[in-house]
Amino acid sequence: MKKTVYITRKLPDEIINKLSSSFHVRMWEEENVPVPRDVLLKEIEDVDGLLCLLTEKIDEDVINKAKHLKVISNVAVGYNNIDIQAASRKGIIVTNTPGVLTETTADLTFTLLMATARRVVEASDYLRSGDWRTWSLMQLTGQDIYGATLGIIGLGRIGEALVKRAKGFDMTVLYYNRTRKKEKELELGIHYRELKDLLQQSDFVCLLLPYSPEVHYLIGKEELSLMKRSAILINTARGGIVDEEALYQALASGKIWAAGLDVFEQEPVPVDHPLLSLPNVVTLPHIGSASVKTRMRMAHLASENLINVLSGREPITPVIVNK
Template sequence: MNTKMKPRIVVARSMPAAVAQRASEEFDALLAQDCVPDTEEVLNRLARHRAEGLMIGASVKLDSETIARMPAHVRIIATVSAGIDHIDIAAAQARGIVVTNAPEGPTECTADLCMMLLLCAARRATEYHALMQAGWRRRLGLGEMLGTKVSGKTLGIFGMGRIGREVAQRARGFGMKILYHNRTRLPSELEQGATYFADFREMLPHCGFLSLNAPGSPQTRHVINRETLALLPEGAVFVNTARGALVDEEALIESLRSGRLAAAGLDVFESEPDFDLRFRQLGNVFLTPHAASATTETRNRMGYCALDNLAAVLAGKAPVTPVTLP
């Protein structure tokens, strides 16, 4: 096919090689493999390339003002992420721009990393790693550097969607009892024996471990705060692979420093990549750089989903995984 006849798209995020190659083969694609364009540059590229489609990741923030400034020829915004809190959906729909996401792509690997964080936090992986990096050289007493047992404990899950259910499935392999809070109760076949709490706060006193797996929204902002942290049992372990905005980080740091929380495993932060460096100073915190979906298989799947949506919409067909307001 003649390149000029291919639909024009701007890819505003560095993509895995296989995704970038497919984008170049199927579209007249302006890639961003060697740079990270800011919002202004994204708008400039859309205009210069006369692009009909925009492919982004969660790091590209599209608020109402930015969307209002998009060229009229933009027909679709396809994000490779499952989350959509970086896009003003109402503003896009008001302009007739289709928004799509990749809801299933990161599910399994996010649940895998969630369990990794849970285990590493509970078993003091940050401190053990530091000890080994320093050369070890001294045997530990039987009462030194003891972690928290995971098997058989109770895990509370905030947000029992695709990822939350996958986390529950993995936790059952450790014999954990599953509690959960969700906007609505799941059918029994999806609960698989998990106990539902309509009130999030009522669940917290029963949680030796707590995992956040809900999307970011105005309703979930700072759902973890001084009040809710105080409801957890002393010595609980906290894990967040959802969104940093769900957590009041000042309150979390206080709880970790005081020892009221035994440990935390964090993959997401309120400010990324410029996260609060105080977390780095805490030995009872295990940190990863928003890497839950960072496997070859998952990142390719997420990219392919976005490309499938772009291809469908720009061919005049329905999007594969549309995002709409409730």
């Protein structure tokens, strides 16, 4: 008897066909609208596998509804949308998709850094609005990237990939990580700093660490006050790492120069969010890994994790539960 899987968002036919060859597949058919919670709670009851996006909150209530669930396959590197401990208590394996999006996310992080530093969006809007009437010496001047100091908070795969891009711009690279990586310092030519020192010394601060309750509001009023007035904060990690009210105040008052944000504490971010009103903020709708090839790699890895578990094999990229 075929097992049943539920997919929480419409995915490419290539992925659906791959799963349909082995399982009964049910799916929320909308591509741009998340599955309603009442639908998810109903669908989860009798399925063996769940393929979900980071937009779905797979909390204890959802997990306890599941009678036969064996695997939750998350199409994302992060998994803070899933109650890992609740899943572990029921013997449910959770998987994610690390590795395949490293280079693409590093590309986007550096793109956001450059766009923010050189006021690209602001300059484009200036031209399109008809305000560009002449050239002047200090018009839309930004911050230099070449030769600047980059501070990376969270030296994982994406952080290491970002270092390689920064080296092409002859940047001095500092990093802060929960565990110091001395071998990477030698390999990549980077320098460890405690968080306070990194914030004080960096021209650009990039957040690339996974979200957990321990790093909630890691960057708040006190941390922002340590940064240079000319500094730029880039966040392509998770929104909850930054206190957005404190960030708004720091930007509006000129305590830091600008910010580039691909993530927000609430997503989708409300259009009346104060940060969206500031000209010195470049905002993106969580597109860090959004290239065609990378998103397909993520979907394939997620489907292969699900297939492996339901076929009695080991998952490729399981989430390790800390007990």
